[in-house]
Amino acid sequence: MPNPSPTRDAALAALRAAEARFVANNPLSQAQHNLAVASLPGGNTRTLLHTAPFPITMQRGEGAHLWDVDGHKYVDLAGDLSAGLLGHSHxxxxxxxxxxxxxxxxxxxxxxxxxxxxxxxxxxxxxxxxxxxxxxxxxxxxxxxxxxxxxxxxxxxxxxxxxxxxxxxxxxxxxxxxxxxxxxxxxxxxxxxxxxxxxxxxxxxxxxxxxxxxxxxxxxxxxxxxxxxxxxxxxxxxxxxxxxxxxxxxxxxxxxxxxxxxxxxxxxxxxxxxxxxxxxxxxxxxxxxxxxxxxxxxxxxxxxxxxxxxxxxxxxxxxxxxxxxxxxxxxxxxxxxYTPEVCVSFNERGDRFREKLRDVARGTRLSITGRGSLIGLHFTEDGLEDIECAEDIKGKERPDLRDLFWFEMLEAGFWTTRRGFLALILETENEELDAFVEAVRDFLERHRQLMLVDK
Ligand SMILES: Cc1ncc(COP(=O)(O)O)c(C=O)c1O
Missing domain, CATH: 3.40.640.10 (Type I PLP-dependent aspartate aminotransferase-like (Major domain))
Known part of the structure; x- marks a missing residue:
């Protein structure tokens, strides 16, 4: 058994650096959070939206894109966990x-x-x-x-x-x-x-x-x-x-x-x-x-x-x-x-996107689950191929890698949920989905030592 601690230490160092960049890049979101804690417990009224050290505050959304108060633009791949399927201003x-x-x-x-x-x-x-x-x-x-x-x-x-x-x-x-x-x-x-x-x-x-x-x-x-x-x-x-x-x-x-x-x-x-x-x-x-x-x-x-x-x-x-x-x-x-025809072709598009992500992630600690336009990203020690239930991943999760991925996808201009849930939006262009696949490939390449499963 290889000693996992050197890669764990390297993951922690990469995560700390990513978090420091996040803080430096998002001063206005941080200021909003500091104001929000005065009237909302933890500055929050929907637990899922809380992310440490503070959440990004969005200014507006249009179509399949979001803009935050610090002026960053994101391709929205979270789709408000399915409520935003049609985009932000259909x-x-x-x-x-x-x-x-x-x-x-x-x-x-x-x-x-x-x-x-x-x-x-x-x-x-x-x-x-x-x-x-x-x-x-x-x-x-x-x-x-x-x-x-x-x-x-x-x-x-x-x-x-x-x-x-x-x-x-x-x-x-x-x-x-x-x-x-x-x-x-x-x-x-x-x-x-x-x-x-x-x-x-x-x-x-x-x-x-x-x-x-x-x-x-x-x-x-x-x-x-x-x-x-x-x-x-x-x-x-x-x-x-x-x-x-x-x-x-x-x-x-x-x-x-x-x-x-x-x-x-x-x-x-x-x-x-x-x-x-x-x-x-x-x-x-x-x-x-x-x-x-x-x-x-x-x-x-x-x-x-x-x-x-x-x-x-x-x-x-x-x-x-x-x-x-x-x-x-x-x-x-x-x-x-969202007619029946649109529904079918949209979910087929999701299936193709998920397959591309799977190809890129093979052999790494990132596993992809889901169906159609709903996609799960899992970071586990063994890079599990078949996840049949939550119990399968219990104790094997790598929240450090998951968080590192989330911070770096934000920097690359992609809004995903920190827990690794993607719900596609109807209006997202295929080119934008392909750009995300490339961003994931870059991430896996950049953090090869952390992400490759030990054989
Ligand atoms: C499967 C499922 N059931 C119920 C709910 C609850 O819906 P709501 O958040 O609108 O109360 C959700 C929300 O995510 C869900 O995913």
Whole structure:
């Protein structure tokens, strides 16, 4: 075994130098941060956006580009983790917003034709008998779970390690051993009602957990992503997902597919591409055209728990559920801009881009995961080729290399998330994607000693 410490020391030195350049290059971002800490805890109101030593403050975005307060221009490869799929000022969305302001207005506090129109479009596109709106993906999952609870008369849920279903519905990053683990973090709603399957993509383990929870008479729903997004952009194998659906159904539970991130990957969502026919689906992100948005829907009999015409129906409140801007922008975005044809060719473009990144990264500590226009970058000691679940990379991550990469991509003019998540934007030029591949190649070459996997 080679002694890893000399390369670790060299990585740390490179990281310190990159961080020092970051501080020197971004004085106005630092000044903004210093002001922000006076009114926001840590200067932050969306944890993901915090980066030490301070976050870059953006001045504006246009199309697939961002400009920060220090005047740097970036190719935006983060795409606001999928909410920014259409870019920052898509003409279709602008038109829809202007029309909504001029012709309808804000906060009417009444039903408008716009929610019906958007619901019909989402129903047709994603195969949902009935749809309801929320203002975030988190809420969509909370209300879908509530529907499952009411429908089944049970409370419990099974979720997967590495899964992310919203700010208050996260799995535990710090899971312990064993097949059935309650590893949810403290800010998870109804923490005690969820059981976490430790390995995503492990059908035998999932079955055991589902059966164990159902045997206690507690299982209302199994909630899963067809590709884990925040958990590392790790695709679910179709046998796994179909098997989980079967296990949920056999055990009297609803199968809820969280498509908040993945609905963009195929015209009817990733679930349709994989033939999953879920009982309920949750949606969000770009489907509001860039405005705060969420939706959930599916089987008519399940969604009827929210039908206010029926005695004993559950309430589903939310001041902004049918807010006119999101209803109009989302409708226009899906109807006119992200058509099924555009969706297919965009994701094919993403597949080609990811393959190029994979070719460049082969044999290094950088691994590439994902599907279509969503891409994960992982920095691990062994440069793992097959990442099936978050558990596979646990203890092997190299955050020093990940952070070094992030600082140096910023210097090269690319906005990526520090955790290594890329969500492509429709308007990004192929030349810009190729330029990123070259920037990655340069990085790997420049840091050859740090990045090559020891044989
Ligand atoms: C799969 C998944 N579900 C739910 C959510 C929560 O959506 P929101 O941030 O709109 O609450 C996210 C957000 O990243 C997500 O990726």
């Amino acid at each position: 003409p279709t969305v602008q038109r829809a917003l202007h029309a909504a302001l001029a012709e309808t207005g804000l906060s009417l506090g009444a039903t408008t034709p716009h929610e019906r129109r958007h619901a019909a479009l989402l129903s047709a596109r994603f195969g949902l008998a009935r749809v309801r709106f929320t203002t975030s993906g988190t809420e969509a999952n909370l209300h879908a779970l509530a529907a499952a609870r009411r429908f089944t008369g049970k409370r419990g849920g099974v979720v997967f390690a590495g899964g992310y279903h919203g700010g208050v519905l996260r799995d535990g990053a710090a899971l312990g051993g064993g097949a059935v683990v309650d590893g949810l973090p403290d800010n998870t709603v109804d923490k005690r009602d969820f059981v976490v399957v430790r390995r995503y993509n492990d059908l035998a383990m999932a079955r055991r957990v589902i059966e164990a929870v159902a045997a206690r008479g507690e299982l209302a729903a199994v909630l899963v992503e067809a590709m884990q997004g925040a958990g590392g952009v790790i695709p679910g194998r179709s046998e796994f997902l179909l098997g989980v659906r079967a296990a949920a159904r056999e055990n009297g539970a609803l199968f809820i597919l969280d498509e908040v991130m993945t609905s963009r990957l195929a015209p009817g969502g990733l679930g349709a591409a994989l033939g999953l026919s879920p009982d309920l689906v949750t949606l969000g992100k770009y489907l509001g055209g860039g405005l705060p948005f969420g939706a959930f829907g599916g089987r008519e009999d399940v969604m009827a728990v929210y039908d206010p015409r029926l005695a004993g129906a559950m309430a589903h409140s939310g001041t902004f559920n049918n807010n006119t801007l999101a209803m109009c922008a989302g409708y226009a975005a899906l109807k006119e801009a």
